[in-house]
Amino acid sequence: MDYETLKSLKPSEFEDAANGYQDVSNMADHARESVERQIAGKMQAALEGEAASAALTQLRALGQNFHYVQVECGLASTALNAMASDFRAAKTHLDSAVADAHEQKLTVNADGSVSYPAGGEKSEDGKTPEGGKVSGIANASSKGPLTDAGDSSDTAKSVAQQAANFDPNPNHAQALECANRIAQAIQEATEADELWAPKLRSLKADDDLTVSADDWIDAKKDTRGVRTGAKDYLDAIKDRPKNGDPKLTAKWWKGLSKDQQEALIALEPAGLGKTDGLPAEVRDEANRTVLSEARAQYQTERNAIPPEPAKYKTIGPKAESVYTDEWLAWHHKYESRAKGLDKALAGMDNIERRFERTGTNHLPEAYLLGFDPFANTDGKVIIANGNPDSADHTATYVPGSLTDQTNIEDELDKSEKMWRESSRQSPNDSVSTITWFDYNSPRSAEPVFQHDWAPEAMSDDQAAEGAPRLRQFLDGNAAAHETATGEKGHSTLIGHSYGTTVIGDAAKVDPPYHEGRTHDPLPVDDVMTVASPGVQARSPGDMGLSPEHFWAMASPDDTVPSWGGRAGLGADGIVPTDAEFGGNIMTTDTEGHGGYWDYKENGASNSLKNQANVIVGRYDDVKLKQEAPE
Amino acid sequence: MLPDGRKVYASLALLSALMLTVGCSSMDEKSSGLDYEPQVRKSGAVEEEVGTLSSRLLEALKIKGKVTDIAPMASSCDVSDGNTKKYRVVRHPWSIYDVDNKTLEKGMNNLAARLPQQGWKVVEDGPDSSKNRNREILAVHTKTHTQMEATWMKGLDGHEPIISFAVYSRCFRDPGRSS
Numbered sequence: 027m028d029y030e031t032l033k034s035l036k037p038s039e040f041e042d043a044a045n046g047y048q049d050v051s052n053m054a055d056h057a058r059e060s061v062e063r064q065i066a067g068k069m070q071a072a073l074e075g076e077a078a079s080a081a082l083t084q085l086r087a088l089g090q091n092f093h094y095v096q097v098e099c100g101l102a103s104t105a106l107n108a109m110a111s112d113f114r115a116a117k118t119h120l121d122s123a124v125a126d127a128h129e130q131k132l133t134v135n136a137d138g139s140v141s142y143p144a145g146g147e148k149s150e151d152g153k154t155p156e157g158g159k160v161s162g163i164a165n166a167s168s169k170g171p172l173t174d175a176g177d178s179s180d181t182a183k184s185v186a187q188q189a190a191n192f193d194p195n196p197n198h199a200q201a202l203e204c205a206n207r208i209a210q211a212i213q214e215a216t217e218a219d220e221l222w223a224p225k226l227r228s229l230k231a232d233d234d235l236t237v238s239a240d241d242w243i244d245a246k247k248d249t250r251g252v253r254t255g256a257k258d259y260l261d262a263i264k265d266r267p268k269n270g271d272p273k274l275t276a277k278w279w280k281g282l283s284k285d286q287q288e289a290l291i292a293l294e295p296a297g298l299g300k301t302d303g304l305p306a307e308v309r310d311e312a313n314r315t316v317l318s319e320a321r322a323q324y325q326t327e328r329n330a331i332p333p334e335p336a337k338y339k340t341i342g343p344k345a346e347s348v349y350t351d352e353w354l355a356w357h358h359k360y361e362s363r364a365k366g367l368d369k370a371l372a373g374m375d376n377i378e379r380r381f382e383r384t385g386t387n388h389l390p391e392a393y394l395l396g397f398d399p400f401a402n403t404d405g406k407v408i409i410a411n412g413n414p415d416s417a418d419h420t421a422t423y424v425p426g427s428l429t430d431q432t433n434i435e436d437e438l439d440k441s442e443k444m445w446r447e448s449s450r451q452s453p454n455d456s457v458s459t460i461t462w463f464d465y466n467s468p469r470s471a472e473p474v475f476q477h478d479w480a481p482e483a484m485s486d487d488q489a490a491e492g493a494p495r496l497r498q499f500l501d502g503n504a505a506a507h508e509t510a511t512g513e514k515g516h517s518t519l520i521g522h523s524y525g526t527t528v529i530g531d532a533a534k535v536d537p538p539y540h541e542g543r544t545h546d547p548l549p550v551d552d553v554m555t556v557a558s559p560g561v562q563a564r565s566p567g568d569m570g571l572s573p574e575h576f577w578a579m580a581s582p583d584d585t586v587p588s589w590g591g592r593a594g595l596g597a598d599g600i601v602p603t604d605a606e607f608g609g610n611i612m613t614t615d616t617e618g619h620g621g622y623w624d625y626k627e628n629g630a631s632n633s634l635k636n637q638a639n640v641i642v643g644r645y646d647d648v649k650l651k652q653e654a655p656e
Numbered sequence: 657m658l659p660d661g662r663k664v665y666a667s668l669a670l671l672s673a674l675m676l677t678v679g680c681s682s683m684d685e686k687s688s689g690l691d692y693e694p695q696v697r698k699s700g701a702v703e704e705e706v707g708t709l710s711s712r713l714l715e716a717l718k719i720k721g722k723v724t725d726i727a728p729m730a731s732s733c734d735v736s737d738g739n740t741k742k743y744r745v746v747r748h749p750w751s752i753y754d755v756d757n758k759t760l761e762k763g764m765n766n767l768a769a770r771l772p773q774q775g776w777k778v779v780e781d782g783p784d785s786s787k788n789r790n791r792e793i794l795a796v797h798t799k800t801h802t803q804m805e806a807t808w809m810k811g812l813d814g815h816e817p818i819i820s821f822a823v824y825s826r827c828f829r830d831p832g833r834s835s
């Protein structure tokens with residue numbers, strides 16, 4: 027980088043290029059969506075057979091390609107913007123030094139040196155002190171490598187300064203000052219160039235058409251690289267809400283420029299994906315990037331674990347069976363990680379299968395609002411059917427005991443059913459149903475047989491631990507919806523089994539961002555409990571809810587509510603389907619503890635339809651066993 | 657949780673263990689015993705069949721209106737023979753809307769009259785138990801054992817007037833899903 031280059035450099039050209047990359051990134055995003063939704067979704071519904079499934083595989087690979095293009099171009103765009111911002115700073119310093127030089131009648135030469143005219147008091151021989159030319163010396167800035175060069179440039183600088191001070195021509199010192207500033211600006215630009223050139227070069231993708239695990243691992247490395255480079259650029263994004271206040275978060279995000287938002291999406295996907303209060307679209311985009319990169323990383327790590335060696339060998343005259351040394355070594359070194367990775371990958375399969383269902387049978391777009399296979403004991407999965415920020419009716423569903431990322435598909439299925447049933451009941455309204463799984467679901471609901479003598483589902487511990495996260499998620503949903511539409515929208519919180527206990531605890535949470543306000547009601551209009559073993563409350567009022575907006579259902583043959591109430595999950599043994607609890611009690615026409623989303627012959631699908639009618643607010647169409655007292 | 661609390665739960669667990677064993681076994685008897693042998697069919701074929709029956713029900717209404725674009729969809733049918741994934745059931749919830757109640761009433765009457773001609777046996781026709789006392793027709797398609805429910809929801813409390821349908825198959829076994 028020299029004076030002429032910096033002088034003619036236009037940072038806006040890099041910003042134009044950044045915009046170009048961002049456009050490509052957005053285009054790839056749309057292309058991925060239409061490949062998945064319009065083409066793959068519809069093809070899956072209409073076609074069957076080997077050719078169709080081969081075509082589907084190819085289409086999904088194409089979708090992956092678009093996703094990869096989206097992520098990498100987003101990174102390139104952000105890198106170019108951050109580089110332009112560094113260059114712009116250097117350019118501003120250069121322009122101001124050159125302007126000052128001109129003002130002082132100094133000439134800036136093509137090599138960045140500064141010429142000064144004769145000037146100052148005439149000497150004894152009547153001559154005006156001669157003019158001359160000086161070159162500036164720069165310090166390595168804080169960004170550059172800290173080497174001994176700093177010292178030597180300091181020494182050279184002070185020698186030059188001394189010479190100028192001794193010169194009877196005062197122009198000399200002025201020229202030196204300008205020349206130093208010019209040299210400093212060029213130094214800054216050079217450092218920016220050196221910082222960004224390798225980072226931009228590393229963004230170059232290999233030229234094959236397969237997006238492999240290595241490519242995604244590479245994308246994650248690229249993100250890290252660009253993020254370190256763009257530190258100053260990111261630091262300029264100020265006022266990040268500190269205590270997780272979803273309302274402040276929503277406001278903060280709305281106040282950012284498009285470039286800043288895109289930079290954060292490109293550089294901090296993991297952080298953004300879990301931030302409550304951000305738009306659902308932003309969280310989804312961020313989490314999909316995290317998912318693709320995590321899958322690549324975990325799959326690669328899993329592949330590197332050697333297969334399990336033979337477990338037993340026999341020794342001694344009695345042929346006793348003992349563990350082999352190889353197996354023991356494998357067991358200590360790899361087994362638990364291998365199992366964890368297998369669970370994580372199975373969970374990711376479930377999420378991806380939901381993505382693939384979009385567009386089949388008119389199922390709406392999925393929004394991945396939360397994802398972390400190693401969160402909690404069994405992972406974290408939050409998926410919405412339809413955009414909750416714009417939906418007229420949003421239902422958040424909290425599943426019960428024994429939920430795990432490896433079986434989350436069953437819960438996603440219930441949420442999809444609720445979307446279909448309720449969309450039908452209010453055809454001119456939009457509906458979004460969300461599966462929220464972000465707590466340590468009890469691993470045992472029945473005594474003795476599942477791990478524990480006293481099942482975990484008999485204690486409130488897991489519910490109390492997860493409740494603050496549910497509360498914050500709901501506050502985030504409300505804030506994002508209000509920011510997007512200016513309105514609150516109608517929302518319902520639904521729990522199944524132990525999930526209702528989590529809801530009961532969430533009603534009692536006072537989040538830190540409520541700043542001392544206590545007992546704020548849950549940010550939802552209706553609460554629905556399905557087969558609740560207790561909500562740690564005696565009445566809807568105990569939860570800060572009005573009785574006419576509390577809806578409970580339990581099948582007469584379901585034993586969970588009665589034992590749950592006695593086990594202490596309900597206050598004083600009372601559960602929501604008890605008359606004395608005082609909410610609405612809905613009719614059911616299904617069997618068993620898990621059957622509430624089914625329907626049986628010669629019934630009227632009351633369990634399902636009642637849920638749907640509450641979700642869309644058609645309260646007087648709900649079939650009740652007992653109405654909440656006025 | 658305090659250690660004392662744990663003890664209380666533990667003793668309650670013992671009590672409930674007995675309860676649950678009883679509860680579960682009786683539950684299993686009921687839900688495992690479908691009173692028919694599930695047919696072996698492909699999900700796509702059943703979705704198509706249910707969709708066709710829905711279309712014919714729409715024709716039977718003999719009224720014009722908007723119809724939701726929710727499609728018939730197969731999902732798992734809870735049959736506890738240890739391999740629930742392979743049992744499927746198709747359900748098609750849909751509704752007709754943006755029509756006034758007078759027209760919807762005509763539609764319900766037309767439907768009730770035409771159901772037998774289309775091979776449906778009407779099981780119930782009358783007000784449901786909701787506050788709005790909506791007219792609800794339940795019927796079974798005798799040839800395919802498909803069920804249908806039609807509810808005329810007048811929406812007098814400020815909601816859209818609609819006729820809400822649910823058309824659904826019996827459980828079947830999909831040979832493509834034996835996993």
